[in-house]
Structure formats: C-alpha cells, structure tokens
Amino acid sequence: MNEDKLKKNLQSYKDSDGLLISMKAVCNEFCKELKDVDESELRDLLEAKMNTIYENFSEQGLISAKHLKNAMEGINQALVSGKEEELYELIDKKDKLSLAIENKREEIKNRLKISFEAAESMVSTKEFDEKNEILELLNNAIIRETRMLGILKESAINAFLTTIERGEDVSDTALTIAKNMTYVAIIGGEFGKERILEISKAIVVAACEVANEGHIFAKDLIDGAINGSKEGVSRAIERLKENSKFAPDELKLNGELASLKNIDKEFIAMLKELGNTLEGVSKNEIDLLLNTELDTNFAKLKRISDQAGEQIIARIEELKSNSSVLELMNAANDKIGALKQEINERGKKLKLNFEAGEKLDGIKQDIAEFEKKASEKLEDIRQINIKIEAKKFGDRAYKAAKDFLAGIKRDKE
Numbered sequence: 001m002n003e004d005k006l007k008k009n010l011q012s013y014k015d016s017d018g019l020l021i022s023m024k025a026v027c028n029e030f031c032k033e034l035k036d037v038d039e040s041e042l043r044d045l046l047e048a049k050m051n052t053i054y055e056n057f058s059e060q061g062l063i064s065a066k067h068l069k070n071a072m073e074g075i076n077q078a079l080v081s082g083k084e085e086e087l088y089e090l091i092d093k094k095d096k097l098s099l100a101i102e103n104k105r106e107e108i109k110n111r112l113k114i115s116f117e118a119a120e121s122m123v124s125t126k127e128f129d130e131k132n133e134i135l136e137l138l139n140n141a142i143i144r145e146t147r148m149l150g151i152l153k154e155s156a157i158n159a160f161l162t163t164i165e166r167g168e169d170v171s172d173t174a175l176t177i178a179k180n181m182t183y184v185a186i187i188g189g190e191f192g193k194e195r196i197l198e199i200s201k202a203i204v205v206a207a208c209e210v211a212n213e214g215h216i217f218a219k220d221l222i223d224g225a226i227n228g229s230k231e232g233v234s235r236a237i238e239r240l241k242e243n244s245k246f247a248p249d250e251l252k253l254n255g256e257l258a259s260l261k262n263i264d265k266e267f268i269a270m271l272k273e274l275g276n277t278l279e280g281v282s283k284n285e286i287d288l289l290l291n292t293e294l295d296t297n298f299a300k301l302k303r304i305s306d307q308a309g310e311q312i313i314a315r316i317e318e319l320k321s322n323s324s325v326l327e328l329m330n331a332a333n334d335k336i337g338a339l340k341q342e343i344n345e346r347g348k349k350l351k352l353n354f355e356a357g358e359k360l361d362g363i364k365q366d367i368a369e370f371e372k373k374a375s376e377k378l379e380d381i382r383q384i385n386i387k388i389e390a391k392k393f394g395d396r397a398y399k400a401a402k403d404f405l406a407g408i409k410r411d412k413e
Helices: 003-016 023-034 039-059 065-124 131-145 149-166 170-187 193-214 218-244 250-260 263-277 280-292 294-320 323-356 359-412
Strands: none
Touching (some): 149 193, 149 218, 193 218, 218 250, 218 263, 218 280, 263 294
16 A cells, blocks of 8 residues: 555545544555565565654644554554454464363373273282382372362361271371372472462361361471471472473473472461361461471472472573573463464453343353253362362372271381
8 A cells, every 4th residue: 555545545534534434544554465475574564564653643733642552453454354363373372282182191190090990909909028028119100190189178077087097107107198298299290389278287187177177186287287388399399300300391380480489388377277267176277286396397398499499590590591491481482472462462352342242141041040050050060070179089089098008017117
C-alpha cells in the first residue's frame, strides 16, 4: 500500500469520524506487506512505515494517545495475524502431546505395578533363603510405582493406625513410614516447594488425626511423622543434588534453586500454621516439638538444602560458560513465555465471544448441571477406589517400615 492510499484512508477516517474505516484497519492495511519480511530487515522497514504514519497523522491533526494506540494495534496485527493460526495449531498439538505423554507414563507405571505385584504373589508361595529380602524389594517397588498424591493422606492414616494397633516400635515405625511416603511422593512429580510442603503436611495431618482419635502413642506418632517427613524431604533434596551435577536445563535448575530457598523455615512455618488449626493432643505435641526441639531437628534439612543449592549454582555457572547451551535455554524460556501469553490472550477472547451470545447461557446452565451430577457420581466412584488403594498402600508402607527396622535389628545382633 502506497502513501497516497494511506492519505486517502486517513481522510476517510477523519471525515466519517471512524464510522467508515477504523484507525486499526487503516494502519493494518498500510503495514500488511511487511508480514513476511525477514526479521533482519524488518526493523528498518517498520521504522520507515511508522515515520510515514506519524507524518500523515501530524498533517491531518490526528496525533493523540488514542489514535497512536489504535495505530500500534493495527500495525502489530498486520505483522502477526498470519502467525496466530499457526501458533494456535502448535498449542493444540502441544496440549495433545502433553496429554499423550502423561497417559503413556501412567500406562507404564500401571504395567510395572502389575508386574511387581505378580512377582510378589509368586514369591510369596515359594520357600528359599532370601525370600524376605526379595519381598521387601518388590514391596518397595510397588510403593514407588503407585500413584500417591490422590491417596497419600488416607494411605498414611491406614499405615499409622496399623502401627499403633501393633504397638511395637511406634516412633521408629512412624518415622520410617513418613520418610518413605514423603520421599516417594516427592520424586514422583515436579520438584517444587509448595508441592513438597503439601506432601509433608498431608503426612503430618494423617498422624495428628490418628493421635487425636486414640491419644495412645500420640507423642511417638506425631514426632515420628514430623521427623520422618522432614527426613523424606532431605533425602529427596540429596537426590536432587546428585542429579543436578549433570542437568542440562538451566531454566529447570533455576526453578529448583528457588524451591530450595528457605525450605527449612517454610517447613517450620507450615507446622506452626497447622498447629494453629488443630486441637487436643496433636496440637500440644506439635507446639512442644516447635518450642523444644526446633534447632536440632531442622539443622540437617537446612544444611542439605544449602549444599544442594550450592551444587545447583555451580552447575548453572557451568552451563553459562557454554554459550550455545545458554542461548538454547533462553530461547526456550522466551518461547514458553510467549506461549503462555498467547494462551491467556486466546482464553480472554474465547471468554468474550462465549459470553456474548445470550442463547448460550441456557446451554451453559444445562451443561453445568450435567457436569455437577456427573462429577458427583464420578467422585463417589473415585472415593471407593481411593479407599481401596489407600488401604493397600498403607499396608505396604507399614510392612516396608517394619522390614526396614527388622533389618537394622538383625544387623545389630
């Protein structure tokens, strides 16, 4: 589009007060020939176009914040409109790929769990010298392959109930159960501070609920759960420290480094907040632990998190020394940020379009009612499955803890 056409369109805009053609459309039309220009040439050509637009605005007395804003939107639309559909297609493919990856992971985990359970069933019927050691290994493998987050609290409750019913080595057994459950749950997903604290909180809450119900062994149970979950976190951090030595992704390392910062203090803050919401014997035990054993109990966690942080910083510096890796990670970071922004923009547009149609309101209400009923039914089924899985998992966690303690006793003897 040449400058004469721009002048004509601006005059039409001015004469009709924007009714015949909008300012966005004027500037979009003037700049659309730049949509396929290579980025190496784009800046100079774009600045020339913008100068021409400004001069014509000035000639016709159109310079204002409103007009310049609309002009900028029209220019940007001209530059990216051809790319937006491609972006949306890529986002759709990304969503489908992410779902397919997650489904495949679950399929693999479920098949491995079935395999270990079949081996456990077979070994249980046989008699040989190392039978108990093999069963312990299989039991731990089954725990590792079980999806934990959905059934974590209820599984811990089952395991703690079994512990106090047996009444043997309650503190050590509770500690080992909490340590194993916390560690397995953390390494089963993304390493993030909020997620780690939620996992630890679920374990401690389970112990508190059991302690409040029966009061028996309350101190042993709660101390074991708190110290065990703390040790589980420490063990997960030690694993992170070792893995970070060869990690290729600076972006992920920075996220993990942020998660380590003050994790010991936030663990304590989580316990204090939890203590404020509790009543009875569990509240008393948490308050006692926080007031008497705080420094010694959490010194190890702080030391390990500091060491892991130092290792991650060293690895990040190592990656930065490699310029090609750094450029690759920064490019990936920029693309992720751009994708998130586009997704948000797209979501806003979809929301506006959806709410614009009054006829859709009734359909939306019908869908909401249907989804509510369906989700209630699915939740009932889900709760049944959770209780079954939680009982099985709790039994396994208790058995794993007892086998571990029995092994220690055998070694001492």
